[in-house]
Amino acid sequence: MSDTAQYLIRQEPFYQPLHEEVALYQAAWDERLPVMIKGPTGCGKSRFVEYMAWRLGRPLITVACNEDMTASDLVGRYLLDAGGTRWLDGPLTTAARIGAICYLDEIVEARQDTTVVIHPLTDHRRVLPLDKKGELLEAHADFQLVISYNPGYQSLMKDLKQSTKQRFTALHFDYADADTEAGIIATETGTDPALAQRLVQMAGAARNLKGHGLDEGISTRLLVYAARLLKRGVAPRAACRMALVDPITDDKDIRSTLYHAIDALFEVQSDARPVARSGDPSSVPSQAG
Amino acid sequence: MSDTAQYLIRQEPFYQPLHEEVALYQAAWDERLPVMIKGPTGCGKSRFVEYMAWRLGRPLITVACNEDMTASDLVGRYLLDAGGTRWLDGPLTTAARIGAICYLDEIVEARQDTTVVIHPLTDHRRVLPLDKKGELLEAHADFQLVISYNPGYQSLMKDLKQSTKQRFTALHFDYADADTEAGIIATETGTDPALAQRLVQMAGAARNLKGHGLDEGISTRLLVYAARLLKRGVAPRAACRMALVDPITDDKDIRSTLYHAIDALFEVQSDARPVARSGDPSSVPSQAG
Amino acid sequence: MSDTAQYLIRQEPFYQPLHEEVALYQAAWDERLPVMIKGPTGCGKSRFVEYMAWRLGRPLITVACNEDMTASDLVGRYLLDAGGTRWLDGPLTTAARIGAICYLDEIVEARQDTTVVIHPLTDHRRVLPLDKKGELLEAHADFQLVISYNPGYQSLMKDLKQSTKQRFTALHFDYADADTEAGIIATETGTDPALAQRLVQMAGAARNLKGHGLDEGISTRLLVYAARLLKRGVAPRAACRMALVDPITDDKDIRSTLYHAIDALFEVQSDARPVARSGDPSSVPSQAG
Amino acid sequence: MSDTAQYLIRQEPFYQPLHEEVALYQAAWDERLPVMIKGPTGCGKSRFVEYMAWRLGRPLITVACNEDMTASDLVGRYLLDAGGTRWLDGPLTTAARIGAICYLDEIVEARQDTTVVIHPLTDHRRVLPLDKKGELLEAHADFQLVISYNPGYQSLMKDLKQSTKQRFTALHFDYADADTEAGIIATETGTDPALAQRLVQMAGAARNLKGHGLDEGISTRLLVYAARLLKRGVAPRAACRMALVDPITDDKDIRSTLYHAIDALFEVQSDARPVARSGDPSSVPSQAG
Amino acid sequence: MSDTAQYLIRQEPFYQPLHEEVALYQAAWDERLPVMIKGPTGCGKSRFVEYMAWRLGRPLITVACNEDMTASDLVGRYLLDAGGTRWLDGPLTTAARIGAICYLDEIVEARQDTTVVIHPLTDHRRVLPLDKKGELLEAHADFQLVISYNPGYQSLMKDLKQSTKQRFTALHFDYADADTEAGIIATETGTDPALAQRLVQMAGAARNLKGHGLDEGISTRLLVYAARLLKRGVAPRAACRMALVDPITDDKDIRSTLYHAIDALFEVQSDARPVARSGDPSSVPSQAG
C-alpha cells in the first residue's frame, strides 16, 4: 500500500528555472535540510517541488494541510481489521520510511499543534515517535521535509510558530517577470505569444490592486486558464472575465475597474447590450432551480 | 453502489439559456477547467448545472455543503464490516473515479479547511490523495468540479480562500429580466402569462428592498411556488403572502410594505376583516398544541 | 421498524380552524410545497400539523430540532451489528421513503448547517442524497416537509438562511382572539366558559408585557394548564400563579404586577398571610434536601 | 435493569409541609402536568420531590443535569454486545416506560438544546420519539416530569427557553421562616433547639449579604452540617466557620464579617491566638505535600 | 482490579498537625460530611488528606481533576471485550463501592458540569446513579468525599458553583509560620536548621510579592526541593535560583529582585563573572539542538 513506485513522478513536469532556486534546493537536499517554499497563490510552488522530486528521482508525498487535520492524519492510526486492530502509516510516516520528499502544502492551514509532530524529524535526531504504536521511527536517509507557505495569509491567528520556522531553510517565490510569464503561458497552452503578453498585462493591472480591494493578484494559474479558454474559441473579453476577474472578486467596483482594463487591452467594439445592465457575457439571468 | 447510472440525468431539465453561459461552460468542460457558479438564492444555479450534465451526458453528483461536513464526508471513510473494515468512497472520490461532474452546492458553507481537499483535483495533477487508504487516485478524464457560491453571504467569517478561488473559472448568474422570468414561470407552471408578469412585478418591488430591510430579494423559485398555489385555486393575495412575503421576512414593517404592494398589484377589494388586526388570511390564531 | 402505521394519527386531534389555514395548507399539500409554520410558543402550531396529517390521512414524523442534532440524526447512520454494520434510516429518510409528512419542530434550534440536508428535498429534484450509503433516494410522491419557526427567537445567531427560507411557503400563526381562545379552553378542559374568559383576560394582561419585561406572553397551553388545575379543585388565585405566572418569569416586579392582575380578576378576599412575606400560596419555605 | 422497585422510595423522607405545596403538587400530578420547582440551593427542592414520590408511591428517577449531558444520556443509546448492538434506555425513557416521576435536577445546567427532547413528553402527545431506535414511545399513564431550577443562576447564557418554560407549572420554594427552619434542624439532627435557633440567626445574617458580596445565602443543608459537627463535639465557633462560612466564600472581608457575626452570636471568650494571624481554628499552616 | 488494598496508605506520611485540623476532619469523617480543603499551591493539602486516610485506616483514591475529565472518567464506562461490552467502574464509583475516601484534587480544574455528578453522593441520599449502567449505587457506609481547591485560582470562568460549594464543609490551609515551616524542611530533608530558616526567610520575601508581580509565593514544596539540592552539594545561591526563583517567574525584574534577596541572605562573595551578563549559574548558553 505504501508503494514507493506510485509516488514517483513519471514524467518531467514543465518547469522553467528562473534564478538559482534549483541549485539552492539541491544544496538543501544534499544536506537533507528541511525547506520552506514561500509565495503567493498559484505562482508555481507545488510545481517546483514536483519538478525537484522528478529531478532527484525521489518519490513525492503531498499532503494538503487543513485545520481538521490531526496528528494522526499525518502519522498514522490503528484500523479495526478482521484480526483486530492494524496500524496504518500516515503520509508523513510513509515518507519517513521509504525516503520520500514529504510536501506539506499550505502548512499554515494546519493547526499549530499538529505541526509540532514534524519537529523531531527536522532536528539532528531525524526521528518520528509513533507514540500510539510505541515505535521510534528513524527517518530513511533520503527523507526530506518540504512545506509551502503563503505569507499573504499570515495573520495573528494563523502563523507558524518560531519554533517551527526555525527548523527550515526558506526560498521566496513570486510571480515571474512579464516576459517570462508570457513565455510560460505560451509554452504551456500553445497560445499566441502576443495574446499571452496581453494576458500578463491584464494580470499586472490586477496585481497592482492587491491590498487596494483585492486580497491577491491574478495568479499565473488563472492566466493559463484564460489561455485555455481562448484556445477553445471563447472571445478574449469573455475569457478574461470568466478566468481572471470573476473568480477573484465579488466587489462591483473592482469588477467594473477590471472589466474596463480588459476592454482597454482587447479593444472591444461597442456591444449591443449596455455593459451596466446585462452586457456581461458571463452574467446569466435566473430561472427557478 | 457507486453506480454511474443512478447519477445520470434521465430527462432534459427545463432550462432556458439566456446569454452565452452554455457555450462558456462548454469551453470550460472541454478543458476540464473547474467552474464556480455565482449568484443569489434560487436563481437557477443548480438547475443550470443539472442541465449541462444532461447536455453533456455525464453523471452528476451533488453535495450540499455544510459546516459539519468533514473531509471524510467528501473523500470517504472506513466502515466496520463482518470481515473487518471496508473503505467507502465519498461523493468526491466517486465522482473522480467514474468521471462525473461533482457539484459542491453552497461551497462557502463548508469549512475552509474541508475545501482544501479539492485542491489537488483542480491543478494540473488532477489527483485525489486518499491518505487514509494510502491511495493516490488519478481523476477520470471526464471528471469536472463545479461549485456554487452566493456572494450575498460572503462575510469575513465565511469566504473562500484566494488559494481556492484561483483554481476556478467563474460564471455570474442573476435574476432574469422581467419578460424572461415571467416566461419561465408561465412555461414551468402553466400559469396565465399576465398573472406571471404581475408576480414578477411583485418580485421586482421586493428586490428593490434588498439591503433596505430584506437580506435577499424574492427568488424565481418562490415565484414558481406562488404560481403553483394560484393554479390550485388560492386567491392571488393569499398566494403572494404565503409564497412571496411570509417566507422571507418577520419584520412587521417590511411585511406591511410588501402586503400593500400585493394589494396594489392585484387590486384587492376591501375585505370584511380589517387588515390591521386579522385581515391577514395566512395568519391563524392560536390554540393549545 | 419504520412502520408506517405507527406514524398515523389514529384519532382526530381537537383543532378549531380559524381562518383559511386549512385550505391554504391543503393547496400547498396538493402541490407538495414545503410549508413553514411561524408563530409564538404554545399557540397551536404542532397541533395544526397533527390535525392536517390526520385530515390528509398521512403518517406524521416529528423531529424536535436542537443544536446537537447532526445531519446523521436526520438522515441515518450505520450501526454495528452481529454481521457487521447495518444502515438505520433517520426520521427524514424514513419520511421520504414512506411518504410521510416530516415535521421539523423549532427548526431554528438546529445548526444552520444541519438544515442544509433538507435542500435537495425542497427543490424540483425532491431527492435525498445518502452520501454515507451511496444512495440517492427519490422522495415518495406523498412526502412533504413542514417546519415550525418562532420569529420571537430570531436573533443574529439563530436565524434560517435565506437559501433555506426561500424553499418554503409560510403560514403565520398567532394567539386566537379572546372569545375563540376561551372557547378552545372550555372545549378542551370542560371548564366553565366564564372562568375560561377570565383566564384569557389574564393572558391578555401578560401578553401586553411582552417586550416590557416578559420575553413571551402566556401561551394558550398554559391557560389550559390553569383550567385543568381549577378542575382539580385548586383555587383560581393559586392555579393562575402556578400555571400562568411562575413558569414564565423570575422577576420579582413582573411577578408582583401579574399577581395583582390575578387578584383583581378573581376578586380575592384579604388573606390571613400578608402577600409581601409569605402570602404566595405557591411559595414554599425550605428545608434541607 | 430498569427495575421499577429500585426507584421506589422505601422510607418516608423527613419533610415538613409548610404551605399548600403538597396539595398543589397533588393536583398537578392528578392531571399529570409537568412541574418546575424553583428555589435557592439547598432549600429542600429535591427532598420535596422525593417526599411526593414516596407519598404517591411512584418510582423516582433523578438525573443531575450538566452541560455535557447529551440527548442520548437522557433518551438512550446503542451499546455493543456479544451479539451486536443492544439498545439501552436512558433515564428519561425508563421513566416514561415504567411510569416513574422523572426529576431533572438543575435543568438550567443542561444545554438548552438537550432540553428540547422533553418537549414531546410535555404536550398533549406525551410521546418520546426514540429516533435512533425508530420507536415512538407513548409515556406510561403515571409518568410525570419534574424539573428544578435555581433562579439565582439565571443568566443570559443559561436560562430555559420560553418554549420549555411554557410547558410547566411552577412552585416557588424559599428558605423556611426562622422558627420552622430551626425546628427542621433540631428534628433532623437532634440538636438543642436553642442552638438550632442561633444557627438560623447566623444564616439570616449571611442571607442578608446575598447580592452584597455573597452569591447565595447559607442553605438549610449547611445549617444541618453545622449541627452535626456540634453533635460530634466541635466547638460552635469552629463548627460555624467550617460548615457555614468557609464553604461559601473566599473573600477575606466577607469572611471577616461573617466570623464576627459568629463570635457575636456565640459569645466567644478571647482566644489565646489572635484572630488576625492564626486564630482561625479551621486555618491550617502548610507543609510540603 | 478495584482492589481495596492498593489504595491503603501503608506507611504513616510525615505530617505535623498544626491547629485543630485533625480533630475537625475527624468530626466531619464521623458524620461522613464532605470536606473541602482550601489553600495555596504546595502547602500540604494532599499530604494532609493522605495522612488522615492513613490515620483512619481507609483506602484513598485520588483523582487529579482537569478540564478534559468527563463524568465518565469519574463514574465509569463500558469497554469492549471479547464477549461484548464490559463495565469498568471509574475512581469515584470504586470509592463509593469499597468505602474509600475519594479525593478530587484541584476540583476547580474540572468542568463545572462534571462536578455535578458528585451531588447525589453529597446529600442525604448518598447514592451515585450510574445512568449508563442502569444502576443506582448506594455509597458504602465509609465512603467520604474530599476536594481541594486553590482560592488563588478562582476566576469568573473557573469557580465552583454555589450548589456544589454548599455541599461541603471547609478547612482553610495556609503556609505554616516561619519556625514551623523551617522545622518541617529540616525534618523532611535532614538539612541544617539554620539553613532551613534562611530558606524560609527567602520564601517570605517572595510571598510578599504575591499580587505584585508574582501569581503565587514560593511553596513549602519548593523549599524542600532547595534543601535537597543543598544536601547534594549545590551551592546555596545556585540551589535557591534553581529551586525557588526560576521555576516561578520569567519576568526579568522580578527575577533580579529575588536574586538580590538570595545574595543578601547567603552573603555571596563577588563572583568572577558579572551578574548582569552571565553570572547566573543556572543560565546556560545555547548550542544547536
Add this chain to the structure above:
Amino acid sequence: MSDTAQYLIRQEPFYQPLHEEVALYQAAWDERLPVMIKGPTGCGKSRFVEYMAWRLGRPLITVACNEDMTASDLVGRYLLDAGGTRWLDGPLTTAARIGAICYLDEIVEARQDTTVVIHPLTDHRRVLPLDKKGELLEAHADFQLVISYNPGYQSLMKDLKQSTKQRFTALHFDYADADTEAGIIATETGTDPALAQRLVQMAGAARNLKGHGLDEGISTRLLVYAARLLKRGVAPRAACRMALVDPITDDKDIRSTLYHAIDALFEVQSDARPVARSGDPSSVPSQAG
C-alpha cells in the same frame, strides 16, 4: 514494544557544557527532582537533555507536546484486539515503568489540563494513577520528569499553572556567547572558524531586533543550517538569506534590513541584477503550478 533499549542514546551527542548546568542537572537527578529547561527556540535545550540521558546511561522518552494531546496520549489507552481490548501504555507510563527520563518538549503547547496528569509523579508519591485501567503505578526508582519551556511564548492563554511550575526545579538556557557559539558551529559542521564567526555576528544583528519586528532571534540551529549550505558550495549571501533571514520573517522592511546586514558582513560585490527588483537569489518568479 516498550523496549528499554530503543530509548537508550547509543552515541554521545555533541554537547559543550558551558556553565554549571551539567552539575546542577546531576544534583537534581540524584534527588530525582523534576527539571524544567527554559530558553529560546533552537538554543540547545533538547540536545542538553539528550546529552544528560547519555551521560547518565538512562533511556530517554521524548514527547513533542501539542494542544491536541490528551491525557490518554500521555498515559495510555485501550486498543481493540482480536481477543477484546488491550491496554497500551502511553510514553509517560512507559517511562515511569522502565525508569526512563521522560522529556515533555514544549510543555506550554499542551493544554493546561493535560499537564495535570504529571502532578502525582512530581510530588513525594511518585505515582501515576491509570484510572481507566484501575492501576496505581508507582514510578521506577530511576524515573525522572523533564520539561522544556520557551518563556518567549508565554501568554495569558498559554502559560503553565503555578501548581505545575511549583513542582519543578528550573534551568535557564540562552544563546552561547559569540566565541562559544562560533566554536559550536565550526565543530559541528567543519566550517572555517572565521566564517562561523561572521555567521554568529549576523545572528547578533538579528537578535537585537527581537521585540523590534522579530519575534525571535536567529537560533544556533539556523546558523548550523547556513554553515551546512556554505559547505555545499552555496555563496554566503544566498546561504544567509535562505537559512537565516527568509525562514524567520515575511516583513519586507525587516528582510531588507537583514539583507543589508548580510551584504555588509560578506562584502558582496555589486550584482548584475538590482536588489530592489529581482536581485534576491532566493526569490523565484512564478509559473503555473
